[in-house]
Amino acid sequence: MSALPKAAHTDGEAVMSARNVAKFFGSVRALNGVNFDIHRGQVTTLFGENGAGKSTLMKILAGIQPPTSGEIILDGEPVRFSSSTEARNRGISIIHQELSLAPNLSVRDNIFMGREIRTATGVNFAEEARLTKALMEELEEDIDPMTLVEDLRLGQQQIVEIARALSVNSRILIMDEPTSALSATEVEVLFKVIRDLKSRGVSIVYISHHLEEALQITDHAVVLRDGNMTAKAPRSEIDLEWIVRNMVGDNFDLGSPPTGYEFGDVALSIDDVVVTEASGANVVDHMSLQVRAGEIVCIYGLMGAGRTELLEAVAGRGELMNGKVLLEGEDVSGATIAERIAKGLSLVPEDRQRDGLVQTMTVGKNLSLASIGAFVKGCFTSPQRERELVDESIRRVTVKTAGGGAAIGSLSGGNQQKVVIGKMLATNPKVLLLDEPSRGIDIGAKAEVFRLIAERARQGLAVIYSTSEVGECLSVAHRIIVMARGKISAEFGPDVSKEQIMAASGESVVE
Ligand SMILES: Nc1ncnc2c1ncn2[C@@H]1O[C@H](COP(=O)(O)OP(=O)(O)OP(=O)(O)O)[C@@H](O)[C@H]1O
Ligand SMILES: [Mg+2]
Numbered sequence: 001m002s003a004l005p006k007a008a009h010t011d012g013e014a015v016m017s018a019r020n021v022a023k024f025f026g027s028v029r030a031l032n033g034v035n036f037d038i039h040r041g042q043v044t045t046l047f048g049e050n051g052a053g054k055s056t057l058m059k060i061l062a063g064i065q066p067p068t069s070g071e072i073i074l075d076g077e078p079v080r081f082s083s084s085t086e087a088r089n090r091g092i093s094i095i096h097q098e099l100s101l102a103p104n105l106s107v108r109d110n111i112f113m114g115r116e117i118r119t120a121t122g123v124n125f126a127e128e129a130r131l132t133k134a135l136m137e138e139l140e141e142d143i144d145p146m147t148l149v150e151d152l153r154l155g156q157q158q159i160v161e162i163a164r165a166l167s168v169n170s171r172i173l174i175m176d177e178p179t180s181a182l183s184a185t186e187v188e189v190l191f192k193v194i195r196d197l198k199s200r201g202v203s204i205v206y207i208s209h210h211l212e213e214a215l216q217i218t219d220h221a222v223v224l225r226d227g228n229m230t231a232k233a234p235r236s237e238i239d240l241e242w243i244v245r246n247m248v249g250d251n252f253d254l255g256s257p258p259t260g261y262e263f264g265d266v267a268l269s270i271d272d273v274v275v276t277e278a279s280g281a282n283v284v285d286h287m288s289l290q291v292r293a294g295e296i297v298c299i300y301g302l303m304g305a306g307r308t309e310l311l312e313a314v315a316g317r318g319e320l321m322n323g324k325v326l327l328e329g330e331d332v333s334g335a336t337i338a339e340r341i342a343k344g345l346s347l348v349p350e351d352r353q354r355d356g357l358v359q360t361m362t363v364g365k366n367l368s369l370a371s372i373g374a375f376v377k378g379c380f381t382s383p384q385r386e387r388e389l390v391d392e393s394i395r396r397v398t399v400k401t402a403g404g405g406a407a408i409g410s411l412s413g414g415n416q417q418k419v420v421i422g423k424m425l426a427t428n429p430k431v432l433l434l435d436e437p438s439r440g441i442d443i444g445a446k447a448e449v450f451r452l453i454a455e456r457a458r459q460g461l462a463v464i465y466s467t468s469e470v471g472e473c474l475s476v477a478h479r480i481i482v483m484a485r486g487k488i489s490a491e492f493g494p495d496v497s498k499e500q501i502m503a504a505s506g507e508s509v510v511e
Contacts, residue, residue, distance in 0.1 A: 013037065013039055013040065014037035014040070014073075015038050015039070015040040015172060015203045016061065016072070016073065016074050016075075016092070017036065017037045017038070017072070018034055018060065018067075018070065018071075018072055018073075019035055019070055019071040019072070019073060020033050020070040020071065021033070021035075021036070021057070021060060021067045021069070021071070021072070022034070022067065022068050022070055023053070023056050023065070023067055023227075024068045025410065026402075028402060030053045030056040030227055031056055031060075031067075031227045032226075032228050033070070033228070034053070034057060034070070034224070034227070034228070035229060036057060036222060036229060038203050038205055039203060039219060039220050040201070040203050041201045042198065042203065042204070042219035042220060043194065043205075043206050043217050043218055043219045043220070044204070044205050044206070044219065044220045045205075045206045045208070045214050045215075045217070045219075045220070045222070046058075046205060046207045046222050046224060047207075047211070047221060047223045047224070047243050047246070048223055048225060048247060048442070049225065049247055049248060049442040049443075049444055049445070050400065050412050050413070050414030050415050050418070050441055050442045050445055051400035051411075051414070052224040052225055052227065053224050053226075053227045054176070054207050054224055055097055055176055055207070055412060055413065058094060058207070060072065061092065061172075061205075062087050062092055062093070062094040063081030063082070063083055063084045063086050063087030063088075064084050064087075066080075066081075074092075085114075088168060088170070091171040091172055092170055092172040092173075092174070093165045093168045093170040093173055093174070094165065094174040094175075095161055095162055095173070095175045095178045096176055097176040097177040097180075097207070097440070098413055099157055099161050100161070101149045101157055101161060101164075102149065103148070103150035104148060104150060105149060106146045106148055106149070107132055107143055107144070107145050107146070107147050107148075107152075107163075108128050108132045108145040108146060110160055110164060111131075111160065111163055111164045111167050112128045112132075116128070117131075129145040129146070131167065132167075133145055135166060136159075136163065138166070138193060139162065139163060139166075139189055139190070140186075141156065141186070141189075143156060143159070143160070153303070153304070153308075154181040154350060155181040155183060155186060155303050157181075158178065158179075158180070158181045159182070159186065161178075162175075162178055162190065166193070170202070171201065171202055172203045172204075172205075173197065173202055173203070173204050174204075174205045175204065175205065175206050176207045177207055177208055177209070177413065177440055178206075179208060179210060179213065180208075180209075180210075180439045181350075181436075181439065182303070183303030183304065183468065184302065184468070186303070187213060191217050194206075194217055195217075206218070209438075209440060209441060209442050209443070210469075211240055211243050211244070211443065215238075215239075215243070218235050219234065219235050220232065220233070220234055220235065221233055221234075221242075221243065223243065223246040223247055225247065230246055231246040244443060247442070247443065248442075248443060248444045254443070254446065254450060254471070254472075255447060255450050255451065255476075256474075256494075257296060257454070257476055257477055257478050257494055258296075258454035258455075258458050261294060261458055262294070263292035263294045264292055264294055264460055265293060265328070266290045266291070266292055266293075266328075266329075267291055267292060267295075267327070267328055267430055267431050267462035268289075268291045268325070268326070268327060268345070268431045268462055269289075269290045269324075269329075270287060270288055270289045270314060270323070271288055271323050271324040272286050272288055272322060272323040272324070273286070273287050273288070273313060273314075273320055273323035273324075273325070274287075274321040274322035275306070275309045275310065275320065275321060275486075276321045277309075282321075283309040284306045284309050284313065284486045285485070285486035285487050286322070286323070287306075287323075287483075287486070287487065288323075289464075289481065289488070291431065291462045291463070291464060292462060293460045293461070293462050294457050294458065294459075294460050294461070294462065296453060296454075296457050296463040296465060296476055296478050296479075297463065297464050297478065297479045297480075297481060298464075298465045298466075298467060298472070298477030298480045299311075299464060299465070299467075299481045299482075299483050300466075300467060300473050300480055300481070300482050300505060301483035301505055302468060302505055303468060305483045305484050305505070306483060306485070306486040307435065307483055308350050308435055308436075309486075310483070311433045311435050311466060312347070312349075312435075314345070314347075314433060315337060315340060315345065315346070316336055316339075316340045317337060317347070317349075320333055327340070327430070327431060328344075328430065330343070341427055341429075343430075344427075344430035344431060345429060345433075346424040346427050346429040346431070346433065347424070347432075347433040347435065348421050348424045348434045348435060348437050349420070349435055350435040356417075356423075357408055357416060357419065357420060358408070359408055359409055361408060362404060362407060363390075363401050363403070363404050363405070363407075363411065363419060364387070364390040364403075366419055366423060367390045367394070367419060367422055367426060368386050368390055368423075369423065389426055393422035393423070393426050394422070396422060396425070396452065397419070397449070397452065398418065398445065399411070399415050399419055399422065400412065400415050413440045414445060417437070417438075417439065417440050418441060418445060418449075420437075421434070421437055421449060421452075430460075430461065430462065431462045431464075432453075432456070432462070432464075433463075433466075434465045434466065435466045436467055436468065437465070437467075438467070438472060446472075450475055453476060454476070465477060470498045470501050470502055471498065473501060474494070474496075477494060478493075478494055479491065479492070479493065479494075480492045480494070480496060480501060483505075484504075484505055489504050489505065490504035490505075
């Protein structure tokens with residue numbers, strides 16, 4: 001990529017730019033001479049595969065990490081931030097891909113942490129609560145400011161993360177995967193907020209692996225590939241195909257469900273299961289479902305339909321108020337999570353940060369944690385076998401990492417998600433439950449995950465795949481169950497249309 005003319009920042013177009021920015025983490029080159037402009041009062045969208053360097057570039061612009069070399073220009077002047085506070089004081093804020101909230105604090109305290117509204121005598125908590133309430137109203141989310149963040153579902157936590165960035169009234173707002181856990185309605189509200197911010201002159205950088213969704217809000221598209229900026233164009237000149245081609249190359253296809261073999265016996269039987277939430281309401285309301293060996297069943301539903309609660313209860317994380325879970329005919333309703341994993345029932349959870357990974361451990365330890373039994377010889381674990389299995393897992397799920405010894409925190413968000421999937425596959429399950437597994441993973445990795453699932457299904461693995469992306473069901477499932485308000489509202493074969501599935505979930509069809 002040739003260097004942009006020096007005067008580019010004076011044409012009124014770019015409010016902030018990266019000039020020839022490189023970033024190394026030890027010997028890993030995350031960014032290589034990147035030139036990037038944030039367009040004033042518009043939405044600049046950054047596309048790229050997992051590990052392409054998107055978050056790294058954003059962290060540099062937001063003062064969280066310094067570049068190894070290159071320049072950051074703000075309002076025509078070079079700047080060098082030594083902290084995110086400094087960047088924030090210049091009007092730049094960031095919504096992080098990995099939520100950075102304190103779970104045991106209230107929504108209000110999370111939003112104003114480190115920026116408390118002071119009076120002569122202390123903190124003006126009432127004013128903070130009032131502003132929090134106003135932000136929640138703007139985001140059309142019914143959350144009390146005093147609710148503890150740990151009591152919110154993942155999507156609501158993401159809303160709080162967004163609210164915190166909005167509360168700063170920045171003129172440059174960076175959104176790194178802000179919608180990965182949001183429902184379709186929540187995304188619509190966020191887009192309304194983004195349009196409103198634009199009309200007030202706020203410049204936005206938007207990152208997402210939901211390509212269709214991102215296109216709706218994009219004014220300028222930029223593609224990063226392996227740390228290099230490989231393409232950029234205004235919205236009027238691009239379409240979905242342009243993005244995919246520039247991200248991963250030509251002839252790309254998410255594939256279709258595996259065919260040409262017979263399903264085996266019933267592997268998992270969910271029998272009249274009820275899960276009750278604290279309020280007493282049934283989030284899972286007398287659900288029954290059977291999955292045969294080799295069969296891939298997709299559960300589609302909106303956020304809050306009860307999918308996560310169902311899968312967690314089946315995996316042994318939540319309590320059953322009624323009903324039974326049978327694994328190959330054996331009642332496992334009373335078994336612990338570990339016992340169920342040992343018997344062949346594994347869950348890839350929705351919230352990888354909270355449930356899926358141990359952030360203080362290496363990639364290798366995280367991969368082998370759930371299948372530790374496989375490495376135990378007598379009473380000693382075998383480091384040799386553990387290393388072999390870790391290397392195989394890294395290869396199988398195409399994790400981009402320096403190796404099994406790397407810290408899990410050094411992986412890009414999407415690659416962390418792949419580690420969770422690899423970890424559960426390494427337990428050699430008979431039944432695999434996947435709760436929104438493609439959240440935050442790029443289209444190439446998604447195809448890779450589908451291929452892995454298909455291959456295992458052929459060998460007899462029974463799969464339940466939960467998603468809020470209709471397209472995924474059609475690419476992966478033999479049977480599609482639509483769930484709404486804790487119940488099955490419809491069931492389809494693989495030949496159903498997107499519109500039919502969405503209509504059955506109670507969703508309005510937007511194209
Ligand atoms: N703190 C770190 N230490 C070591 N390597 C890092 C660190 N942060 C990022 N990297 C590496 O830099 C590269 C770019 O990562 P980055 O998080 O920017 O990717 P990304 O485009 O945001 O991907 P994703 O879509 O998965 O979020 C990856 O190879 C990643 O492993
Ligand atoms: Mg990222």
